[in-house]
Amino acid sequence: MYCQTCGEPLPDDSLYCSSCGRRLGAAVLQADEEPVEYAGFIRRFVAYIVDALIFVAVSFLLIMMVFIVLGAFMEPSQIISLLIMIEPLIYILSFTTFYFYCAYLESSPRQATVGKRALGIAVTDADGERITFGRATGRFIGKQLSGLFFPVFIIIALTQKKQGLHDMATDTLVVKKRV
Numbered sequence: 668m669y670c671q672t673c674g675e676p677l678p679d680d681s682l683y684c685s686s687c688g689r690r691l692g693a694a695v696l697q698a699d700e701e702p703v704e705y706a707g708f709i710r711r712f713v714a715y716i717v718d719a720l721i722f723v724a725v726s727f728l729l730i731m732m733v734f735i736v737l738g739a740f741m742e743p744s745q746i747i748s749l750l751i752m753i754e755p756l757i758y759i760l761s762f763t764t765f766y767f768y769c770a771y772l773e774s775s776p777r778q779a780t781v782g783k784r785a786l787g788i789a790v791t792d793a794d795g796e797r798i799t800f801g802r803a804t805g806r807f808i809g810k811q812l813s814g815l816f817f818p819v820f821i822i823i824a825l826t827q828k829k830q831g832l833h834d835m836a837t838d839t840l841v842v843k844k845r846v
Contacts, residue, residue, distance in 0.1 A: 809833030
C-alpha cells in the first residue's frame with residue numbers, strides 16, 4: 668500500500684507513514700492503486716488563465732448587453748457619467764462573482780473550476796476528499812493575499828506536494844485527476 672498524502676510505499680500493517688508521519692486510514696492506497704500525482708505550478712497557472720479568460724469573456728458580453736439597453740434610453744455622455752459613478756461597485760461585483768465561481772466549483776462534486784477541469788486537475792483535502800465551501804472560501808482568500816506578493820506562488824514549484832501557502836493554510840491539495 669501507499670500513503671495517499673506523500674505516495675511513500677508502506678508495509679500493509681502500518682498505522683503511520685514513515686515518510687510524512689500522517690496517520691493512515693482513509694489516506695491509504697492499496698498496492699494496485701496509483702499514488703497521488705500533484706499538479707505543478709505551470710498546470711495550475713494555465714488553469715487560472717483559462718478561468719480568467721472565461722470570466723472576462725462572460726463579463727464583457729454582459730457589459731455589452733447593458734450598454735445596448737442603456738444606449739436605448741440614455742445619451743453616451745450620461746452612460747459614461749453613470750459608469751464613473753458605479754465603477755467601485757463594478758469592481759466589488761466582479762471580485763465577489765469570481766469568488767463564488769471559484770469557491771462553489773472547487774467545493775462541488777467535480778472539485779474543480781472549468782479551467783482546472785480542462786487541465787485535468789482538482790482540489791481535494793489531505794485525504795483526497797471533496798472540500799467544503801468554507802474551506803474553498805479560505806483557499807480563495809489565501810490565494811488573493813498570496814497574489815499581492817506574486818513570488819510567493821513560486822513555492823508551489825518547490826514543495827513536495829506542490830502546495831502554495833493558501834493550500835498549506837487550508838490543508839488542501841491540487842491533484843491530477845485520473846480520467
